[in-house]
Amino acid sequence: MRTRCLIIDDEPLAIDVIKGHLTQFNDIELITTFNNAVDGLNFLKDNEIDLIFLDINMPLLDGLSFIKSLAKKPLIIITTAHTEFAIEAYELDLLDYLVKPIGFPRFAKSINKVFSIRNNINYTEQTINNRPHIFVKIDKKKMKKIYLDEILVIESLKDYLKIITTTSRYIIHQTLQSFTENLPSENFIRIHRSYTIAIDKIDMLEGNSVEIGGIRYTIGRTYIDQAKQCILNT
16 A cells, blocks of 8 residues: 655755655655645645655744644654754654755655554554553553554653653653563663663664664663664674
């Protein structure tokens, strides 16, 4: 099944760059482009879209406000010249954050994330049920199933944890050490007193930090030798 996508950006050159990159992927169909988010919002009222490439700084309605206005969110990849909105953007559960000018190798990584998620969605029910998962308590009564292959980062918030996945974020009452001990060590590694990460979700290793989904995470001094050895040998 082909992935139907939109481009929403007020810069014609930026649209042309993304369109050019998309020609390399047969499984993605560009439906149309808009130079403002309001027209994109109106289009989505009557049309099903799987993926949006979205700028942030646009007239009438900025990209982050556009995301907040959506009742049903497709996969969203931010395309912007500004890095300062990254944290706020990821709080809105977007797929990726690309900083202009967008080179093809970095663009291809985002598309691979799209294919991975779309393929998971299209698994048969039997395959879905066989995927490794955990249950976490998200409030006093609810236990939420989280698939391990969707986890990006687990962040310590003192007595709580923030679990960041490809689609959502969850706050649970547990320590990072006890949570990490229950994860498969071949897939997850603790890199800091505040972070455990999914090894296969690392986009870049540089110095004493890793990049996952456009966000840098520092590797602590006491973890750096073991973490680098594990990451590079995986």
